[in-house]
Amino acid sequence: MSQWFSTARFGMFVHWGHSAQQGLELSWPLVGGVFSLPFCSKIPVEQYHATAPQFNPQHYDPAAWAALAQQLGMQYVVLTAKHHDGFALFHTQESTFSIQHTPYEQDVVRQFVEAMRAAGLRVGLYFSLIDWHHPDYPAFTEADKPYRFGEYRHPTPEQWERFTQFMFAQVQELLTNYGPIDVLWFDGGWERTPEQWRVQELHALIRSLQPELLINDRLPGFGDFATPEQFIPPQPLEGDWETCMTINESWGHNTQDTQFKSPRQLIHTLCEVAGKGGNLLLNVSPMGDGALPPALLERLMTIADWMQGNQESIVGTSPGLASWQFYGPSTRRGQRLYLHLLMKPYDTITVRGLPIKQVQSVQVLATGKALEYSTRCAIVDSLLNPDPLGELTIQVPEAVLDPYVTVLAVDMG
Numbered sequence: 001m002s003q004w005f006s007t008a009r010f011g012m013f014v015h016w017g018h019s020a021q022q023g024l025e026l027s028w029p030l031v032g033g034v035f036s037l038p039f040c041s042k043i044p045v046e047q048y049h050a051t052a053p054q055f056n057p058q059h060y061d062p063a064a065w066a067a068l069a070q071q072l073g074m075q076y077v078v079l080t081a082k083h084h085d086g087f088a089l090f091h092t093q094e095s096t097f098s099i100q101h102t103p104y105e106q107d108v109v110r111q112f113v114e115a116m117r118a119a120g121l122r123v124g125l126y127f128s129l130i131d132w133h134h135p136d137y138p139a140f141t142e143a144d145k146p147y148r149f150g151e152y153r154h155p156t157p158e159q160w161e162r163f164t165q166f167m168f169a170q171v172q173e174l175l176t177n178y179g180p181i182d183v184l185w186f187d188g189g190w191e192r193t194p195e196q197w198r199v200q201e202l203h204a205l206i207r208s209l210q211p212e213l214l215i216n217d218r219l220p221g222f223g224d225f226a227t228p229e230q231f232i233p234p235q236p237l238e239g240d241w242e243t244c245m246t247i248n249e250s251w252g253h254n255t256q257d258t259q260f261k262s263p264r265q266l267i268h269t270l271c272e273v274a275g276k277g278g279n280l281l282l283n284v285s286p287m288g289d290g291a292l293p294p295a296l297l298e299r300l301m302t303i304a305d306w307m308q309g310n311q312e313s314i315v316g317t318s319p320g321l322a323s324w325q326f327y328g329p330s331t332r333r334g335q336r337l338y339l340h341l342l343m344k345p346y347d348t349i350t351v352r353g354l355p356i357k358q359v360q361s362v363q364v365l366a367t368g369k370a371l372e373y374s375t376r377c378a379i380v381d382s383l384l385n386p387d388p389l390g391e392l393t394i395q396v397p398e399a400v401l402d403p404y405v406t407v408l409a410v411d412m413g
C-alpha cells in the first residue's frame, strides 16, 4: 500500500459534467433521482443529455483548483473523468460522447492532471462502470423508469461483449495517455456482477499499465482502500480508508440544494476522520462555466484559514489516543500529541493513561501559546515507577479558544 495515501488525510473530490450547466445533480436526474439524494430532480433522459454538445466551460481553471487544494492542505484531488451519465471529460477514441465533441474541445482530464502534477498534488480519476448512455450497456431510457436497484435492463451477450471492450479501452486510455495516475476511483459496480464486469481481467489490465496506482473498493472484489460515503465509520476501519463527503447534499452543482454544512461541521469532520486514521475526500461541484460556486468557496476559505494554523495536526499524522483517554479526536506525530477540542472545555481538559513524567510542554498549536498543566498518578507509582502512566490536566482559558476547533500540542520527551 502506498505510504502517501495512508497519511494524506485530506483530498478534494471534483464531481463535474455537462449537466452542471443545467444546475442539476450529476447523472441521477436522468434516471429519475435516487433516495439518497434528497435534492435530485427528475427530468426526461433526453433533456438531461441535451447539454452535452453545448459544454463550454470557459472559466475552467484547474491551476486555481490546485492552488485552492494546496491552501487547504489537501494532498490529492480526484476528478470524475466519467460519471454514470457516460459523458467523458477526456478525449476518447472509443466514442464521440466526450468533451472533444463540444465547443470547448480541449481535454479536461489532461488539463486537470497537468495542473495537479505541476502543483505537486497526487492525482485520482473517478470512472463509473455504469454507463447510462452507451447503447450496448444498454442506455437508460424513459421506459426504464422508475429506477429500481436490482432490476436493470440487461444487454444481449453480444452487446455486453462490445460494452466491456469499450469500457476496458477507456480505462486503458486513462491509464496510458496522462502519465502516472495515483488513484483510480471506480463506482457503480452494483448494476452488474463481478463476472460481468470481468473484474479479474480489468484488475490485471490496470496493474499491468500502472502497478503503483491505488484502486478503491468499488471494483467488486478489489480495493486498496475502503470508501465510506457521507459518514464517518464509528470505529477506525482496518486498513486504509477514505470518507467521501459533500458540502451540501449533492455531488454535482445542484442549484436546488442549499443545505450546506457549516465550516465548523466540516472542520470537525476532518478532525474526526484524522483521529481515526482515515482520509476525508471533500467534494466540490464546479458550475457549468467551470468556476466554483461562491457558497463552496466561502466555506473552503474558512477551512483553509483554520488549516493554516492547524494543518500540522492533520496531514501526515497517525491516530493519537484511545477513546477512553480523551473526550475527542487526537493524532500524533513522533513525540508530539495533538488534541482536537471539538467541545468547549470547562476550565480544564484531562488526558488519561499518559506517561506523565515525559510531558515537556503543552501549547495551543495555532498560536504557540503555552498552557499550564498538572499531572498525577497513583502514589506508589509516583515514588517507584520511573515512567508512570497518569493524568494530564491542562488549563484551557476561554480566551485561547478557536471558533472552529482548538488544537493543543502536547510534547513528550
Ligand code: GLC
Binding pocket: 015, 026, 027, 187, 188, 229, 244, 251
Ligand atoms: C454514489 C453516487 C455517485 C457519487 C458517488 C460518490 O455512488 O452514485 O453519484 O459519485 O456515490 O461516492
